[in-house]
Amino acid sequence: MKFAGKPVTWIAVVTVLVVAVAAWALWPSAPEVRAQEQRIAVVDGPRDDQRVTLDASFFPPAGGGKAPAVLLAHGFGGSKQSVRAAATRLAQEGYAVLTWSARGFGRSTGQIALNSPDYEVKDVRQLVDWLAARPEVRLDAAGDPRVGVAGGSYGGAIALMAAAYDGRIDAIVPQITWYDLADALFPDAGGKGPQNGVFKRMWAGLFFSRGGPTPGVGQVPAAGGGELGADQADRPGLPLTAQEVRCGRFLPEVCDIYQRVAETGRATQDAIDTLRRSSPVSVPGRIKIPTLLLQGQRDSLFTLAQADANARAVAATGAPVGVAWFDGGHDGGNGEVDWIHERTAGWFDRYLRKSADAEGAGSPFTVTRDGGRDPGTRRPVQLHATATGYPGLSGASTVPVPLSGPDQRVANPPGGSPSSISAVPGFGGLGGTGNLSLSVDMAGQSAHFDSAPLTAPLQVTGSSTVRVRVRTEAGADGAGTDAKPAGEPDAENGGPEGDGTAGDGEATRDGTAQGKPGGGEVTLFAKLYDVGGGGQAPVLPEGLVAPVRITVPEGGVGEATVTLPAVDHRFDVGHRLRVAFTTTDLGYSTPAAPAVHEVGLASQTLTVPTNPSLRTPATGLTWWTWALPAASVVVAAVLLLIGRRRRADRHDPALETVPLRIDGLTKAYGNGELAVDGLSFTVEHGQVLGLLGPNGAGKTTTMRMMMGLIHPDAGEIRIFGHRVSPGAPVLSRLGSFVEGPGFLPHLTGRANLELYWKATGRPRQDAHFTEALEIAGLGGALDRAVRTYSQGMRQRLAIAQAMLGLPDLLVLDEPANGLDPPQIREMREVLIEYASRGRTVIVSSHLLAEVEQTCDHVVVMHRGRLVTAGPVSDLLSRRASGNGSGSRLEDVFLDLIGENA
Amino acid sequence: MNDVNGSRTALTGVPVGGDHGSGSQGDGSAAGYLARRTLPLAVEFARQFRRRRTLVMFGLLLALPWILVIAFKVGSNSGQPGATLRISDLATEGGLNFAAFALSVSASFLLVVAVALFCGDTVASEASWSSLRYLLAAPIPRDRLLRQKLIVAMAYSAAAVVCLPLMALLAGTLAFGWHDVRVPGTGETIAALEVLPRFGVVIGYALVSQFVVAALAFLLSVGTDSPLGAVGGAVGLVIVSNILQAVEALGSLREFLPTFWNTAWLDALAPQPEYSGMVKGVAVSVAYSAILVALAFRRFRRKDVVS
Structure with a gap:
């Protein structure tokens, strides 16, 4: 083909290039947002006598004028810098955004009080006062700005708590956060509350260390906030005091409580009361504003159950509630940063800006699901299944799945080691966005009960329940007790010695377990596995476990209905559902004394919640799917028509x-x-x-x-x-x-x-x-x-x-x-x-x-x-x-x- | 002007039409000539059919499924399937699974070559044989010649794309039986009768997704005297597009690469068929091919045929 000598062709090519370059150069870029650094003095404390200076950044709305405001809170261990990118995006969309380092974090002064109503909540009320005085912020009334609060984890909790204590807040978007901090740290899948809960020791330790005197090496991966420890207050090179190394920047009362519970592994009433004062559970009926709860599916710290409880509490007041389970959380996952931003902005558009476009608020219930892989990139694709209502963790309907398996003996190893692994707190990122399963069950420590291979796929959405029966072995030499060390006094037999042998001065990880005469407590970790065929290893969806502590009367049988972790997981045809109970888990405090238990099913049925109304919306055709061929047909027609050489025959x-x-x-x-x-x-x-x-x-x-x-x-x-x-x-x-x-x-x-x-x-x-x-x-x-x-x-x-x-x-x-x-x-x-x-x-x-x-x-x-x-x-x-x-x-x-x- | 009619020879005395074999019509054409009757499709089919490359290509496409069957029979002691079931792990599940596998391994290259051959060779080979000028002087109007050739080339291409999976279906059914389809990835089964119409969609999509190759080959065919150049150029486009597809920095721009959606037909064989990828693929394919074909016609109209 020859291309030379066709000026028309060259003119056309040059024209197209010029237009493309011009369009690229003139395309409206996102408006620039400039942060204004602020030092905001607040007064808080139970007697309103503590002066604290908060390090804050104010992002004026990009469009100018008076705009609704958004308070953007950071996660635990982070600072206002952690949420800078998110704040900029919201400001570009026309919100006045205020970010601040919470007391005890970043360059703010004061000590960490765990979102206490006496401290952090009072701080936020004064930040709302500050916003009300800004000329850029739209007011509902004098001193009452139109304001929403968003944040992840620690920042999500302050959004909920502030909403409960400050009636001026109009909408909140808490992410990956708690309803009951005591329940989150001392979960009991048997439903007996934190008093009976199993201590989530690794998460609690990491959580506490985030507020410690020096920034940790690792960082808590929190998809919503993306905490960075880089902005810790510069400290002069003075040696740290004993109090500082012990408690870091924690309020001494909070620090004391942590030290006590971490030592014993059991929640005291005092600790529960303190943790609950920092939790929405303590303010029933007081969060009455539109609330969008974004909770991560990969989160062994604040599980979907925490968001579920928040949703029920807010919905009880009649306020609009949205719930979304996204691919993220404290254990990693994709994070879906863009989607989180869209949902957050959509929620605020709807309830702060009162935009008539209700679509922006999204569906009441959204679940991120695996959409397979992109045909070109081969990257995982997230699909968002939506339903018109949020049914809770028990599902819109339930399916009974028969389980079978004999009663099985399981051993609790002395010292709780080696322990089975479900998720490793703080290292969820290791698995990356993939579904790498770190799950390991130690031999002899696990009892499992399988369903028959499925004949139809089963999509579980919520928490399955199963009734379990436990008997503590009287004889120490029962089968499967090979974990019992030789020469040590028989722990189970004598009952009370179990605790005593550990030594009084040493910290046992669960001092009371196995310790009561006339019976005992059995700690088990319930897991719901997806067992594929062939040589595929069983998959523990999202790496979640449900700890349960079952009281067993002496010589008798303990029973409990165990609520398994809430997941959204599809079990494919031919796969089996497996419920496993292990005696140990790396992330939790487990009894140190060796023991053997016999675990069986009290009922041979696993009750599985489903939600058939969750549908992946048929994504409407992208505009170009019809515009592109139509345009090209027009271009083709033009090419053909203007290419005609018509010369009349003009017969002579x-x-x-x-x-x-x-x-x-x-x-x-x-x-x-x-x-x-x-x-x-x-x-x-x-x-x-x-x-x-x-x-x-x-x-x-x-x-x-x-x-x-x-x-x-x-x-x-x-x-x-x-x-x-x-x-x-x-x-x-x-x-x-x-x-x-x-x-x-x-x-x-x-x-x-x-x-x-x-x-x-x-x-x-x-x-x-x-x-x-x-x-x-x-x-x-x-x-x-x-x-x-x-x-x-x-x-x-x-x-x-x-x-x-x-x-x-x-x-x-x-x-x-x-x-x-x-x-x-x-x-x-x-x-x-x-x-x-x-x-x-x-x-x-x-x-x-x-x-x-x-x-x-x-x-x-x-x-x-x-x-x-x-x-x-x-x-x-x-x-x-x-x-x-x-x-x-x-x-x-x-x-x-x-x-x- | 220097005319040659200065003298009259004996021949000029013969009256016009006296011994004429043909009279003339109003447009000056010979009796019986009608532009719209030139180069009937049947004639063009016959002209192309007995070519060696046509027969070899069809022979290859029809033999490939049997070669695959033999390969699976010989190497039946394959190792453990991986963590996820790939389409190749399931090829021996039954006729439909085998046909899907055969299509998946041939769509990315073999069928591309076949389509490029039929569409790229059609005009260029006439030019290289010099027969093009006699067809044009017959006269077959240029647009009509191109249209008829395009129809026939597309028909051969369609036959190629259709015959491979159909033969694979036959071979697979004879070799592995008629069973329900097992889906790659999850291993679910779908009833064979439910999949059969979807399989038709798959074959149709496999054909449409080759439109760009066909149109480009056709455009090159019009522009060159070298059949190999036209075929190679079109295949080269597919290679370049596949390479660009691997550049993730291009982001969503890659959706507009002509080969990006070529594997989207796999979505139709999922338990819940998903057609959005295929719709996009059709849109991209139609968009490119319409313009390329229009360019081919425009170019051929203006071209000085010197071959």
Whole structure:
């Protein structure tokens, strides 16, 4: 293909490029938001006497004017810098955003009081006061700004607590946060509350260390906030006091409580009261504003159950509640930062800006599901299944799944080690966004009960429940107690010694377990596995476990209904559901004393919650799916229409009987050299015309233009008065053989001629095959594939093809090439005979003697121009009269083209 | 102007039409000539059919499923399937699974080559044989010649894309039986009769997703005398597009690459068929091919045929 010499093409390309660059340069970029650093002094404390300076950043709304405000809180261990990116995005969307480092974090002064109503909540009330005084903030009333609060984890809890204590707050979006901090840290899946709960020691330790004196090495991965420990207050190089190393920046009361419970592994009433004062559970009915709860599915710290409890509490007041389970949480996952932002902004648009567009608020219940992989990137795709209502963890409906399995003995290893692993707090990021399962169950520590392979897929959405029965082995030598160390006093048998052997001064991890005479407590960790077929390892969805502490009377049987972790998980066909109970888990405090328990099912049924109304919305077709093909069809139509060359035929009746008239014909090559230059001549009826000229004279180009293959630059060709253009109907009266034969090599000569004639669409009887084949004279070779033909055979077949239909005008280019003398002679006779029947023949040839014998007229061309034209006899006689002797055409020709000088 | 009618020879005395084989019609054409009757589809089919490359390509496409069957029979002691079931792990589950597998392994290249061959060769080979000029001088109007050739080339391409999965279905059913379909990934089964119409959609989509290759090959075919150049150019486009597809920095721009959605038909064989990817694929495919075909026609109209 040649691209040069088409200015139109280049202009089009340049235009497109210019438009693209201009569009790129002028495309409206996000408005710039400049943060204003603020130091805001507040007074808090139970007696309102503690002065604290909060380090804050104010982001004025990008659009200017008075806008609703958003308080954006950070997670535990973070600072106002952690939420800077999120704040900028909200400000770009027209909100006045205030971020601050909570007391005890970042460059703010004061001590951490765990979102206490006496401390942090009072701080937020004063931040609302501060916002009310800003000229950029829209007010509902004097001193009452239109304001929402959003934040993740620690920041999510302050959003809930502030909403409970400050009626001026209009909407909140708490993420991955708690309803009851005591329950989150001392969970009991048996439902007996934190007093009976199992201490989540690793998370609690990490949580506490976040507020410690020095920034930790790792960081708590919290998808909502993205805490960074980088902004810890610069401290002078003074040695830390004992209090500082012990409690860091915690309020001493909070620190003391932690130290106590972490030592014993049991929640004291005091601790529960303190933790609950910092939890929405302590303010029932007081959160009465629109609340969007975004909770992570991969979160072993603040589980979906915490968001569920918050949702029920807020919904009880009649306020609108949205719940979303996204792919994220304290244990990692995707995080879905963009989607979280969209939902948050949508919620505030709806309830702060009162935007009429209710779509922005989203569905009341959304669950992020695995949407397979992107066909191109092969990255996981998140789909958002929505339902019109939030049914809670027990699901919109339940499915009973029969479980089977004998009662099994499990051992509690001494010291609780080695322990099974479900999730490793603080290291959820190790698994990345993939579904890497860290789950390990130690041998001898686990009892499991399987369902039959599923015959239909089962989508679990919520917390399954199962009733379990536990018996503590009386005999220490029961099967499966291999974990019991030799030589140690029999812990279970004696009962109370279990605690005593651990030593009074040492910290046992669960001092009271196994310690009561006349019975015991059994700590188990319930898990719901997805067991695939073949060699696939069982999958623990989201790495979640449900700890349960079951009281067993002496010699009796303890029973409990265990609420398994809330998950949204699809069990595929052929997979089994497996409920497993282990005696240990790395993240929890477990009894140190060795023991053996017998675990069985009290009821052989697992109650599985489902929510069939959760549907992945059929994503409407992206606009370009219809716009792109439509636009391209329009472009294609334009390309076709403007590409038309319409030239009227303008038949000239005066030339009806003139086979060929060429007038001013000009054609230039690509390099500008003229192949044909102002050529004009006429061929009359019945002539056999010889077209003569040296190589490059333009003979072939002229013939191609006669056939409509080449567009002339100027001038015209008329055949029987009809102008020649590509595909002009009059060409059907032209038979041609130009620049060699053109056949399909895989077909026979006969098939070639027949298919050619069929391609013309003309009636078969008009072809005169017999005459043509006679001219070809191929005999039996006619039924051989053309690729086997010699040059001469192809030549004769091509001339026969040109004569098919006995055209009124026959154009032959070098017809004698490759023919032997008898055939040349025969050809000569054919042509003369052909013309004698009233048709016209034009022959180009180098064989001047041949032309002399065949043609009655000649046209001589040289360098694209006509040199002379006329009857052969005239030319010969002209020269003969010049030098007196008889002459041959060759001499005349050489004279004419100036080579015979 | 120097006319040659200065003298009259004996031949000029013959009256016009006296011994004429053909009369002429109003538009100056020979009797019996009608532009809309030129190059009937049947003729073009016959012209192309007996070509060796046509027969070899179809032979290959029809033999491939049997070769795959033999390969699976010979290497039946494959190792443990991986964590997720791939389409190749399930190929021996039954005829439909086998056909899906055969399509998945051939769609990315073999069918591309087949389509590029039928569409890229069609005009360029005529040019290389010099037969193009005789067809045009017959005369077959250029638009009509191109249209008929495009229809026939597309028909051959469609036959190629259809015959492979159908033969695979036959071979797979004979070799592995007629069973329900097991879905890659989850291993669920779908009733065979439920999948059969979806399989039709899959084959249709596999064809539509080759439109860009077909159109580009056709455009190149119009522009060059070298059939190999046209075929290679179109295949080269697929290769370049596949490479660009791997550049994740391009983000969602890659959705507009002509090959991006080529595997979207797998979504139709999921337990819950998902068609949005296929719709996008069709949109992209149609968009590119419409413009490329229009360019081919425009180019051919203006072209000086010098081959």
